[in-house]
Amino acid sequence: MPYFDAASAAPLHPVAREALLAALDEGWADPARLYREGRRARLLLDAAREAAAEAVGCRADELVFTPSGTRALHSAVSGVAAARRRAGRRLVVSAVEHSAVLHAAEAVAGGGTVQVGVDRTGRVAPADFAAALAGGAEPGTGAEQTTGEEPAAGEGTALAALQSANHEVGTVQPVAEVADLCRAAGVPLLVDAAQSLAWGPVEGAWSLLAASAHKWGGPPGVGLLAVRKGTRYAPQEPADERESGRSPGFQNLPAIVAAAASLRAVRAQAASEAARLSALVDRIRTEVPRLVPDVEVVGHDRLRLPHLVTFSCLYVDGEALLAGLDLAGFSVSSGSSCTSSTLTPSHVLRAMGVLSEGNIRVSLPAGATAADVDRFLDTLPGVVARVRAHLDAPAAVRGAEDEPAARAHADAPEPGHEDRNGGRDRNGHEDRNGDGSQGGGRNEGGDAGLVVDSLGKRCPIPVIELARVIGRVPVGGLVTVLSDDEAARLDIPAWCEMRAQEYVGERPAERGAAYVVRRRG
Template identity: 70%
Template sequence: CRAAGVPLLVDAAQSLAWGRVEGDWSLLAGSAHKWGGPAGVGLLVVRKGVRFAPQGPADERESGRAAGFENIPAVVAAAASLRAVRAEAAAEDARLRELTERIRARVPGLVPDVEVVGDPVRRLPHVVTFSCLYVDGETLLHELDRAGFSVSSGSSCTSSTLTPSHVLKAMGVLSEGNVRVSLPLRTAEGDVERFLEVLPGTVASVRERLGATAVTAPAPAPASAPSLVVDALGKRCPIPVIELAKVIGDVPVGGTVTVLADDEAARLDIPAWCEMRSQQYVGEEPAERGAAFVVRRLS
């Protein structure tokens, strides 16, 4: 970015509690509530030599970078809380990393058709993400909440919308059925164990409600059905993916299934399903309504 003359903004909201943010960034932003400080207080670090102009109202305070009076008590509390969190960061890093590693290792064995995403090493110690096929993310979140677990779906930047996450799109993973677990400081080992006990039954219940229990591994099919069309227009994900999974076994190896869908999430989830199930995503074709997603059976 620097070689191209492009300023690099780093969103350090999740990482500031764990240590310095290395790298040649231009701007760095953080929010105090992410490390246990007061809500509504954030920070913006502008590296010397970086040109910066506010987009909203501004006055002479903070070199024109902010308007109005700062909440000084909250700013002091934010700094004090960050210092306190940093003091125990090393010990909590090791402890929470072991707990998230436990989730990463055991979830695929406990829940079928699950993919753990993200780098296994270069990651924050307290966050783990996995994607469940044939599951509606919001429904799964509600069921886990009823069991006493507050988790998220998708990425945090789209958590308040139904828009498919551009972060998950860049990673090439499911946008529906994605679960993001963030362990607070001092999370108890027993809470993680209970989460692992509750998760399999909860996922199975949501899949049964969506009619995904009939999804099985593709079986040999007669050569008389070289291609099929699935009409999933007007249906929200993960229904188009569930319908695809139900019929992929009805075409022979080398045959194709074309899924007609108008849910934006299908553009991400059908290729991700192909990657997880070792099938070939041929591509997207125009259709009278929505789009036509073509999948070739490989196995």
């Protein structure tokens, strides 16, 4: 049963298991105590710190263990923001950081957070980062002021944050270049290395680095926080003597020992395993679009993590796709809105401007085999086809796009669609289509052209309804989709891009928004 979600949590590495068992016997005592059990625990803790610091590329006294990668990021953001309050109160972060960074930035009161945008591959441009460091949201830089009060002109930046590689699409960021820019600007750079530390140290003159053991096959309960000497840092947690005052509470020593041992073990295999998994990922990147129609593979084809690939399937409901793959024995994750508790698409896919519907992230764990990947490639097309059939998407929609003959069919309500939309809500929201209505498109004339009422319908229905009617307007004519689904804002422009139609723009509407598309072909 292949598990393809290593980017969420990797199964425990055998070395981690062995080290954990040994440390449960040898390292359960308080390392701050002077008796033999305490001294033994202290030796294990010191050795684990040395090993982890070596893997990170810092000094042992620059590294502390935290209860998780999330807590390491939270501490880093609050610790630097507090220490550098006089230097400035702005934060500059990439728009595709992990939510732990974005939420920590929100929690730091003050001068607002500037999010540096990314290109369609998910990568920030160092020039955009530099512009954001210099002055905030300059037009055309890709930087965007998103939270908090408008920073005063010239107010300084307390902290910059850039991940080493993205957790949803695998794109590797230009950390070393950005670190140099930050150094030149006198701003410390925090690197979230959660997804990449297994593969190698983060190069460059970063100031702080955070990581999480359960991403590399270590046990849960262990994060790393490195704060390089010379970085101003004022821990915001209550005073505590452990971990240099930077991570309060009794150390989770057996897990720390296991984390350090497994990091060393995965690093020893990193080069060969990266090459092997990268070839498997290349195979997925090539084969999925060949085997499944209407798929967009997202992320960078070369500057990427070795083990991770993400793609989105038009006219597919991400949750149904996950469920279908799970039934077929594959565990993957998704950034589609219908798979999130907030019913909004992943902020990463949104920042990239790529399709979010039918989104699947495959992240291969160490040891994943070519046979597993082949079986996945054998299974995926059928699962996607079944979801599309259930939504009555492929035949109807693709027919509608291809030939006007399908119109009559598109106008009639489909029972399959009804069933699914009325019954699928796992989040306790009201039935969003309980009245049995289904927008088939009505021509209101005027500026709006053909209007499709998709209000109350969730991804991927608005896009399916758009696709159903686009063939009905003449080339150059407009279709306006009314939708209150957040995913539509991302997926309608993405559909236009994929289908070579023109996305005219978005207008406010009484409920939700009106998305206007011009037929090009």
